[in-house]
Amino acid sequence: MRSHLKGIGASAGIAIAKAFRLVEPELQVTKQRIGNKDAEEQRLRQAISRAKEEIEEITDYVNRELGADKAEILAAQTLVLNDPELLNPVFERIRTEGINAEFALKESADHFISMLEALESEYMRERAKDIRDVTKRVIAHLLGLSITDPGLISEEVVIIAEDLAPSDTARLNRRYVKGFTTDIGGRTSHSAIMARTLEIPAVVGTKQATSTIEHGTVVIVDGLEGEVIIDPSPETVAQYEAKKAQYETQKAEWAKLVHEPTVTKDGLHVELAANIGAPVDVNSVLENGGEAIGLYRTEFLYMGKDRLPTEEEQFVAYKAVLEKMQGKPVVIRTLDIGGDKELPYLELPKEMNPFLGFRAIRLCLDRQDIFRVQLRALLRGSIYGSLRIMFPMIATLDEFRVARDLLLEEKEKLQKEGYEVSDKIQLGIMVEIPSTALMADQFAKEIDFFSIGTNDLIQYTMAADRMNEQVSYLYQPYHPAILRLVKNVIDAAHANGKWVGMCGEMAGDPTAIPLLLGLGLDEFSMSATSILPARSQISMLSASEMKELANQALQLGTTEEVIELVKSGS
Amino acid sequence: MVNKTFTVIEEVGIHTRPASILVQAASQYKAEVNIEYNGRSVNLKSIVGVMSLGVPYGAQIHIAAAGADEDMAIQGIEEALKSEGLGEPCEVI
Numbered sequence: 001m002r003s004h005l006k007g008i009g010a011s012a013g014i015a016i017a018k019a020f021r022l023v024e025p026e027l028q029v030t031k032q033r034i035g036n037k038d039a040e041e042q043r044l045r046q047a048i049s050r051a052k053e054e055i056e057e058i059t060d061y062v063n064r065e066l067g068a069d070k071a072e073i074l075a076a077q078t079l080v081l082n083d084p085e086l087l088n089p090v091f092e093r094i095r096t097e098g099i100n101a102e103f104a105l106k107e108s109a110d111h112f113i114s115m116l117e118a119l120e121s122e123y124m125r126e127r128a129k130d131i132r133d134v135t136k137r138v139i140a141h142l143l144g145l146s147i148t149d150p151g152l153i154s155e156e157v158v159i160i161a162e163d164l165a166p167s168d169t170a171r172l173n174r175r176y177v178k179g180f181t182t183d184i185g186g187r188t189s190h191s192a193i194m195a196r197t198l199e200i201p202a203v204v205g206t207k208q209a210t211s212t213i214e215h216g217t218v219v220i221v222d223g224l225e226g227e228v229i230i231d232p233s234p235e236t237v238a239q240y241e242a243k244k245a246q247y248e249t250q251k252a253e254w255a256k257l258v259h260e261p262t263v264t265k266d267g268l269h270v271e272l273a274a275n276i277g278a279p280v281d282v283n284s285v286l287e288n289g290g291e292a293i294g295l296y297r298t299e300f301l302y303m304g305k306d307r308l309p310t311e312e313e314q315f316v317a318y319k320a321v322l323e324k325m326q327g328k329p330v331v332i333r334t335l336d337i338g339g340d341k342e343l344p345y346l347e348l349p350k351e352m353n354p355f356l357g358f359r360a361i362r363l364c365l366d367r368q369d370i371f372r373v374q375l376r377a378l379l380r381g382s383i384y385g386s387l388r389i390m391f392p393m394i395a396t397l398d399e400f401r402v403a404r405d406l407l408l409e410e411k412e413k414l415q416k417e418g419y420e421v422s423d424k425i426q427l428g429i430m431v432e433i434p435s436t437a438l439m440a441d442q443f444a445k446e447i448d449f450f451s452i453g454t455n456d457l458i459q460y461t462m463a464a465d466r467m468n469e470q471v472s473y474l475y476q477p478y479h480p481a482i483l484r485l486v487k488n489v490i491d492a493a494h495a496n497g498k499w500v501g502m503c504g505e506m507a508g509d510p511t512a513i514p515l516l517l518g519l520g521l522d523e524f525s526m527s528a529t530s531i532l533p534a535r536s537q538i539s540m541l542s543a544s545e546m547k548e549l550a551n552q553a554l555q556l557g558t559t560e561e562v563i564e565l566v567k568s569g570s
Numbered sequence: 571m572v573n574k575t576f577t578v579i580e581e582v583g584i585h586t587r588p589a590s591i592l593v594q595a596a597s598q599y600k601a602e603v604n605i606e607y608n609g610r611s612v613n614l615k616s617i618v619g620v621m622s623l624g625v626p627y628g629a630q631i632h633i634a635a636a637g638a639d640e641d642m643a644i645q646g647i648e649e650a651l652k653s654e655g656l657g658e659p660c661e662v663i
Binding site: 072075076079080082083084085086112115116119127130131306307 | 581582585586587589590593594597612613615616617618619621622624
């Protein structure tokens with residue numbers, strides 16, 4: 001069954017390996033009478049011990065690769081498998097009622113799950129999932145099925161999944177996982193961003209990867225074209241091996257630019273920066289020749305935990321990033337939670353329109369107890385490098401002023417407490433909301449810099465939810481409306497002697513780069529792996545010619561016309 | 571039977587990590603060990619039971635052990651609470 005799937009190329013490169021399906025099996029549990037009670041008990045004990053072995057193996061891996069705090073949740077799962085309150089009733093029912101182990105176990109687990117789910121705290125309700133996960137593993141063994149886990153992979157594979165959750169991607173072992181493909185997702189979905197960070201080729205949004213690809217079949221993932229080829233002929237494999245080699249050569253060519261500045265053909269210097277989510281990502285930024293960090297997403301400090309990070313934990317992370325960058329600028333964005341990024345332990349009310357709701361700076365100004373802790377950690381970190389603080393989702397000048405005043409208050413407090421704080425911290429805002437883009441001239445008097453967040457700016461300007469596939473055609477980065485907003489921001493900043501960066505996906509997009517250069521963008525912040533191709537592209541462009549090109553683009557009517565213009569003129 | 575009351579000083583209350591530590595400590599002893607909070611008592615050797623209590627920061631918890639090694643059990647649990655910074659003994663009024 002040779003065929004191919006079309007999706008979105010989320011991370012460049014080519015992978016050829018056996019498919020590894022990361023898909024949960026359907027577990028059908030029915031009540032049955034059993035004859036041999038001793039044998040049934042024995043079967044249950046064996047299933048439990050096999051599940052324990054698996055969890056221990058995964059825990060070891062997570063502990064080794066990701067740190068002890070990530071392994072703790074898994075360690076708790078082992079305890080669930082020793083839990084007398086959960087298991088004693090199961091053995092008892094096998095003995096007294098003569099029913100099958102899987103049914104008795106499921107009922108016992110369900111009893112506790114419903115108890116946890118009834119609790120007030122959303123965090124505890126989340127824990128119900130842990131119990132479900134771990135009992136599922138035992139039930140699967142009882143049914144002769146197995147639950148796959150990315151932590152257990154020990155040969156080269158391509159992962160096939162409906163979607164990859166942050167916890168799954170964090171456990172992908174780069175040594176064995178050569179690429180992945182998913183049914184859902186787009187260029188900006190979490191799994192796509194992770195793929196680029198890990199530098200693993202990926203094709204997302206194929207709609208039918210899990211329904212068409214069987215476990216163990218050889219597949220080719222072409223992250224350059226957004227294609228997946230299932231069970232390829234030897235000729236096709238050879239063809240892709242060649243394409244892969246060519247891509248690797250190209251990459252080696254780019255690698256020569258690692259220590260070069262980013263300069264256009266006519267001598268204009270722009271800054272190429274990277275977006276990161278954790279201190280560990282800095283390595284890849286430096287390997288790829290990043291001149292700065294244009295966006296450090298601090299959300300990951302708050303996610304995957306059961307509580308808020310302390311001031312000290314945050315300070316350690318910020319200090320690490322600033323020190324590793326050795327004086328190169330680092331833009332740290334304050335907490336941007338809400339929308340598609342939830343924190344279960346904050347127990348925020350569900351909203352009809354989370355992207356238009358209580359998120360980012362809106363939440364931080366309301367929950368100052370959370371915000372002030374982060375500001376303190378940032379201020380304390382400021383002496384270890386060149387820190388730039390950025391507030392997300394600013395809609396009005398008042399919001400900026402309140403946030404700035406909180407920062408100044410905390411700075412004064414820290415200094416009174418005897419801490420040293422840098423006087424050279426730049427303070428800027430993210431431009432994601434059209435109102436702010438339009439009012440850029442007013443903001444420009446009070447801020448040090450702007451950074452345009454295109455993912456949100458596009459969805460708010462076009463009124464199209466970027467997670468909704470049915471309106472994804474409206475996600476048009478090159479639309480003249482977007483270009484005009486970007487121009488307005490850049491012109492306002494430059495008139496006031498301020499600089500402008502862009503930290504959305506658009507900044508690393510080869511079609512957008514000529515336009516952004518022409519509009520006068522000062523800093524381009526992108527996935528680390530996009531930096532060298534962008535540097536190579538910019539070195540072949542003339543800034544003055546691109547200015548002409550951008551002016552023409554601003555006068556066009558549609559996205560298609562803009563793309564056509566860029567193709568013919570750059 | 572031996573009893574002892576503690577105040578929870580772990581700032582997130584008895585969630586996954588603290589619950590794991592307590593269950594591991596209690597499971598080392600033969601004695602039956604129970605934890606009571608807010609009028610509900612559960613087996614301290616059961617992680618599912620302990621988590622279902624939802625014990626918050628500042629709460630008072632009563633630990634009771636019954637069995638041959640009950641004294642050692644209470645002592646061991648107290649040590650775990652102290653060394654992990656989870657709780658401290660409080661005077662029973």
